[in-house]
Amino acid sequence: MRQVMLAGLVLLALMAPGAAWSGETVTGRAVILDGNTLNLRGKVIGLHGIAAPDPKQVCLDAAGQAYACGAIAARALAALIGDAIVACEPQQTDRDGRTTATCRSGNEDLGAWMAAQGYATAHRDVSGAYVADERLAWAKRRGLWSGAFDDPARRRRAPSPATNQIAAAEPVQRPHASATVASRKP
Secondary structure, three states, rough: HHHHHHHHHHHHHHHHHHHHHOOOOOEEEEEEEEEEEEOOOOOEEEEOOOOOOOOOOEEEEOOOOOHHHHHHHHHHHHHHHHHOEEEEEEEEOOOOOOOEEEEOOEEEEEEHHHHHHHEEEOOHHHHHHHHOOOHHHHHHHHHHOOOOOOOHHOOOOOOOOOOOOOOOOOOOOOOOOOOOOOOOOO
């Protein structure tokens, strides 16, 4: 009887990999996959409550010039974290099957920082936690809010394999914004 129960538990754990670490805080050095996805100890984790542009997404700056906003968002997250230890507390599984978590580097909430700097938007369909941070970025015309962009929360994500690494910790180069244009008000 014990073997049947054990086999059932193992099968359940294999069928629901996100549930296998649900509730456990995972810590370690992160590899950034994109502006709201990281690999932590072999687990692909999405930052809960935000949506960042896809790595190849292009946005417009205040002057109407195209720039690689997705790559810039990923580099900003990588530069923020550097080689610091990241701690992620799982929240849920998103529509793409990815585990999402609230992640911190020291005392810095990564999702709040990305939204407040304008590198990501609040994902209102998931959580209202970062709406105030997004509004701050909008009011100061930071990042995405200095120009026009497709809302990353409305775009379908491409799968993020655990082996992808598109950003290294390096200084963020953002376009100079002289005028203010926003594609939507938060």
